[in-house]
Amino acid sequence: MLKKDAVVGIDQNVLKREARYDGKYVLRTNSQLDTAEAALAYKDLWRVERAFREIKSSLDLRPVYHWKDSRVRGHIMVCFLALVLESALRRKLLEKNIEVEYIYLLRDLQQLRAVELTIGEDRYLSRTELVGKANEAFRALGIRPPLQIMKLENKSNPAKEREKPEYVDLTLFPETEGV
Numbered sequence: 001m002l003k004k005d006a007v008v009g010i011d012q013n014v015l016k017r018e019a020r021y022d023g024k025y026v027l028r029t030n031s032q033l034d035t036a037e038a039a040l041a042y043k044d045l046w047r048v049e050r051a052f053r054e055i056k057s058s059l060d061l062r063p064v065y066h067w068k069d070s071r072v073r074g075h076i077m078v079c080f081l082a083l084v085l086e087s088a089l090r091r092k093l094l095e096k097n098i099e100v101e102y103i104y105l106l107r108d109l110q111q112l113r114a115v116e117l118t119i120g121e122d123r124y125l126s127r128t129e130l131v132g133k134a135n136e137a138f139r140a141l142g143i144r145p146p147l148q149i150m151k152l153e154n155k156s157n158p159a160k161e162r163e164k165p166e167y168v169d170l171t172l173f174p175e176t177e178g179v
Contacts, residue, residue, distance in 0.1 A: 092140040108132035
């Protein structure tokens with residue numbers, strides 16, 4: 001509590017002395033990165049934190065309590081995969097000079113849906129129209145959007161299909177294979 005006759009002010013000399021510490025931080029690491037790379041990596045941590053927040057909000061996730069180690073690892077892997085996919089898409093957008101607000105791009109992509117239709121004995125997969133900037137994500141990745149209507153094979157023997165799994169190459173960073 002201040003007295004009535006107290007004088008309040010800022011000591012400019014102290015302020016100047018303390019200003020030399022503004023915006024400074026100390027990093028200690030055991031990585032092989034050089035000083036500048038380590039600083040940049042640290043400054044990018046906000047992206048990791050934001051990605052975790054975004055995945056929780058965009059997937060409408062509530063706090064998840066896992067009791068088994070395998071489920072904890074699985075949950076962390078899903079979150080990390082989301083971060084890797086986001087980073088890859090952002091990098092591709094930059095490489096192709098595609099200027100789009102990322103949050104709006106995600107909003108537009110979230111509206112993309114696929115519906116399975118059965119007409120007689122034939123099965124089809126139908127997707128919704130691409131809205132807004134959704135097509136820019138496909139363009140950045142160098143892939144065409146899914147067909148609007150695609151005929152599906154009739155699966156007469158599901159057990160037989162499981163014996164021959166189909167693998168899709170999901171390599172995001174081909175230049176770093178084997179890492």
